[in-house]
Amino acid sequence: MNATIIDSLRDSSAGSLSLVGGIALLAGLFTWLILEIFRTLLRTFSEHRQQGLAHEKLRAQLAETKLRCREAEHAQTGWNGIRKFAVVKKVMECDDVNAFYLKPHDGRPLPQFKPGQYLTFQLDLPGRDKPLIRCYSLSDSPHQKEYYRVTIKKEKAPSDKPEMPPGAGSSYFTDVVKEGDILNVKAPTGHFFLDMAKTNPIVLLAGGVGITPMLSMANAIAASGSKREAYFFFGVRNRSEHIHKAELEKLAAENDNIHLHIAYSKPSEQDVKGKDFQHEGRVGIELLKEILPSNNFEYYLCGSGAFMKSLTDGLEVWGVPDKDVHFEAFGPATVKKKTVAPSPSETVHLAKINVTFARSNKTVHWEPATENLLEFAQAQGVKIDSGCCAGSCGSCVVAIKSGEVNYLKKPDTTPDAGTCLTCVCRPKSDLVLDA
Numbered sequence: 125m126n127a128t129i130i131d132s133l134r135d136s137s138a139g140s141l142s143l144v145g146g147i148a149l150l151a152g153l154f155t156w157l158i159l160e161i162f163r164t165l166l167r168t169f170s171e172h173r174q175q176g177l178a179h180e181k182l183r184a185q186l187a188e189t190k191l192r193c194r195e196a197e198h199a200q201t202g203w204n205g206i207r208k209f210a211v212v213k214k215v216m217e218c219d220d221v222n223a224f225y226l227k228p229h230d231g232r233p234l235p236q237f238k239p240g241q242y243l244t245f246q247l248d249l250p251g252r253d254k255p256l257i258r259c260y261s262l263s264d265s266p267h268q269k270e271y272y273r274v275t276i277k278k279e280k281a282p283s284d285k286p287e288m289p290p291g292a293g294s295s296y297f298t299d300v301v302k303e304g305d306i307l308n309v310k311a312p313t314g315h316f317f318l319d320m321a322k323t324n325p326i327v328l329l330a331g332g333v334g335i336t337p338m339l340s341m342a343n344a345i346a347a348s349g350s351k352r353e354a355y356f357f358f359g360v361r362n363r364s365e366h367i368h369k370a371e372l373e374k375l376a377a378e379n380d381n382i383h384l385h386i387a388y389s390k391p392s393e394q395d396v397k398g399k400d401f402q403h404e405g406r407v408g409i410e411l412l413k414e415i416l417p418s419n420n421f422e423y424y425l426c427g428s429g430a431f432m433k434s435l436t437d438g439l440e441v442w443g444v445p446d447k448d449v450h451f452e453a454f455g456p457a458t459v460k461k462k463t464v465a466p467s468p469s470e471t472v473h474l475a476k477i478n479v480t481f482a483r484s485n486k487t488v489h490w491e492p493a494t495e496n497l498l499e500f501a502q503a504q505g506v507k508i509d510s511g512c513c514a515g516s517c518g519s520c521v522v523a524i525k526s527g528e529v530n531y532l533k534k535p536d537t538t539p540d541a542g543t544c545l546t547c548v549c550r551p552k553s554d555l556v557l558d559a
């Protein structure tokens with residue numbers, strides 16, 4: 125009996141032991157399971173967090189890349205409409221000529237321009253109901269990333285009309301604009317520029333303030349390290365008009381490939397030949413023949429009407445093909461190159477054309493000898509705003525109500541559909557203008 129009890133006690137304690145063991149095992153397993161689940165949760169959470177961070181980083185990188193792309197695009201293509209620029213420096217270059225150094229007010233990068241291109245300014249002049257639009261060539265190298273520079277000459281009253289006021293825009297720049305002022309500026313543009321991808325030798329011909337695009341071209345050659353041969357002729361009266369004198373001399377001294385020839389037409393007593401200038405007289409075709417080894421160059425011209433006419437005529441007679449002669453007109457006086465005269469049959473057609481100025485309630489026969497629609501409108505007493513008179517500034521834009529026009533040259537600013545730049549076009553058919 126005792127033995128049976130003892131056996132059953134032994135059995136029951138062995139059972140309890142195995143139960144405890146089982147429970148302990150289960151508890152161990154459960155704990156391991158909980159720990160595993162916790163660890164997995166922790167890992168998943170941490171992976172999620174890392175993925176989130178990676179996403180965030182990627183998003184930031186994407187935004188940065190987009191910004192860079194936009195900046196690069198801006199740097200390539202300029203900007204639309206008006207951008208504010210601060211005048212950071214104004215330097216008097218010589219009598220009535222000032223250089224203006226401009227930085228974007230928004231602090232963003234400056235778009236590249238091509239040497240020879242210009243800026244268009246919208247000037248809010250006191251007493252005018254509309255802004256005055258004026259173009260000024262960029263006078264420094266496009267490699268200069270810190271600022272844009274324009275060099276502006278105050279336009280005096282014409283010598284045959286001394287009672288007239290001096291030029292409105294250039295007087296405003298000369299007499300009113302000061303360092304710290306903010307100006308409204310349109311992006312660089314223009315078809316007159318030096319192709320920096322080419323290496324052929326060039327001749328730069330500048331008269332007076334017409335030096336500005338040429339200086340940009342010469343500076344661009346020097347700054348790019350190019351060894352492109354450039355003969356640079358600059359004609360002024362004397363030292364008092366010698367714009368950017370020190371800069372020109374430095375440019376020639378530091379670059380063997382830039383051959384500078386300064387011509388003074390009326391040297392003063394202080395002017396020293398061989399130092400301040402090399403030639404007495406004007407920059408003309410005879411001087412070119414004397415200095416240049418041949419006529420086999422591409423020519424870039426900018427200056428007064430007389431300067432451009434004498435040189436373009438001279439180059440033609442010397443046998444330089446038209447395709448190698450490029451010029452910039454600073455205004456109506458300088459723009460009169462050979463415009464192709466209409467043929468007799470065209471003249472008959474043109475003489476039949478009616479131009480209606482709808483707002484002025486006038487219909488007039490087109491006069492075939494007239495240069496352009498702006499000139500024609502002004503002759504009829506119809507007021508149309510004008511600026512550069514060279515298809516650049518866009519001041520003379522007028523809406524076409526019906527009819528078509530022909531352009532005498534490709535305008536720098538493409539007019540909106542249904543409008544025309546009257547300073548560089550003629551009617552092609554009967555025309556109704558909103559003027």
Ligand SMILES: Cc1cc2nc3c(=O)[nH]c(=O)nc-3n(C[C@H](O)[C@H](O)[C@H](O)COP(=O)(O)OP(=O)(O)OC[C@H]3O[C@@H](n4cnc5c(N)ncnc54)[C@H](O)[C@@H]3O)c2cc1C
Pocket residue numbers: 242258259260261262274275276277278279280281282285288289290291292293294295314333336337452453454455511512514516
């Ligand atoms: C592409 C381009 C680039 C240029 N780059 C430069 C540059 O780098 N530097 C520069 O200095 N210029 C440059 N110019 C010229 C510039 O744009 C202006 O044409 C010039 O400054 C004269 O403008 P203004 O407003 O001062 O003169 P406006 O007011 O247009 O007057 C012009 C002339 O007319 C006279 N005048 C005024 N009223 C009358 C009247 N009632 N009757 C008759 N005459 C009158 C004035 O006395 C003056 O002589 C450039 C032009 C173009 C198109």
